Amino acid sequence: MMRPAPALVAGVLFFVYCAATAAAQGPRRRNRVLAGAAVGLLCVWAWAMVEPWTIPHDWLMPPIVLLVAYWTSGALFTSPSRRWEARLMALDQALDIRGRSARAPRVVAELLEIAYAGVYPLIPVALALHLTMTPRPDPDRFWTVILITDFICFTMLPLIQTRPPRALEDGAPWRSSVRRLNTALLGAASIGVNTFPSGHAAEALAVALLMLDAPMPVVSWMLLNAAAIAAGAVFGRYHYAADALAGYAVALAVWWLL
Known part of the structure; x- marks a missing residue:
């Protein structure tokens, strides 16, 4: 069985971290973060499913994961x-x-x-x-x-x-x-x-x-x-x-x- 790439593991850990951190937020902010984390985890899964050395694997999915991570982290800002x-x-x-x-x-x-x-x-x-x-x-x-x-x-x-x-x-x-x-x-x-x-x-x-x-x-x-x-x-x-x-x-x- 192939080991998952470190970037995939890191992506899962990051979005789980965001979801866990959102527990202390108010309902509206918490829902935004949880939605972002769910989308992020879905993107990581989609990235893992595509073949290496292809345009989706090397050019499309990683930037999407990066952008979702960025916007999700921004939703954690309170004051x-x-x-x-x-x-x-x-x-x-x-x-x-x-x-x-x-x-x-x-x-x-x-x-x-x-x-x-x-x-x-x-x-x-x-x-x-x-x-x-x-x-x-x-x-x-x-x-x-x-x-x-x-x-x-x-x-x-x-x-x-x-x-x-x-x-x-x-x-x-x-x-x-x-x-x-x-x-x-x-x-x-x-x-x-x-x-x-x-x-x-x-x-x-x-x-x-x-x-x-x-x-x-x-x-x-x-x-x-x-x-x-x-x-x-x-x-x-x-x-x-x-x-x-x-x-x-x-x-x-x-x-x-x-």
Whole structure:
């Protein structure tokens, strides 16, 4: 009998965790979380049923599981913790993140906003590069690292509930045309709250680490991209600096252990 892939086991555990955590919620929120967990478990089961090395197995089901996990975790948010927000903001203030953002040249601001937006197509692009540019492509390991990295980030949301720094500060940190696109995307598709560790930073580093055996130009581009996404998240005030650092730590640990 074949052993289930770690990503499938992690998916089951994550959605069971969400369902268990929902027990302490009010009826409306609890029902939303339970519905999300049920859909998530169904998606994990459907993923397990399709043949490996097919488009549904490698390209379709894993992103669906990821998105359902993200939205389900968002339903667990109840109210922000002022204490945690103050702790996270204190590091940003010590690093003068807001001041550095305000002093950044317009071209730097635009590039970092573009990098932040680039996280959305990043995973499918990285998967295509992994399958075509690495000597031992393994889509199951690719998705195992990505999903477990994200699951860990999402798992922390019920425990550390905060708003993003842009919600606590007056005005935009810098002038940027691309920022309007990012804020529109976040308003339409995000859960609207902060995740600690940062899923953006964690995903970006995870895919870069998965490409370390690719040709050097690809490796260099992926590592630079990971740095730019994290910088865009922090200096664009979408995340706190501690979010990005913790996201990097999660990605590195998962990649190293798996």
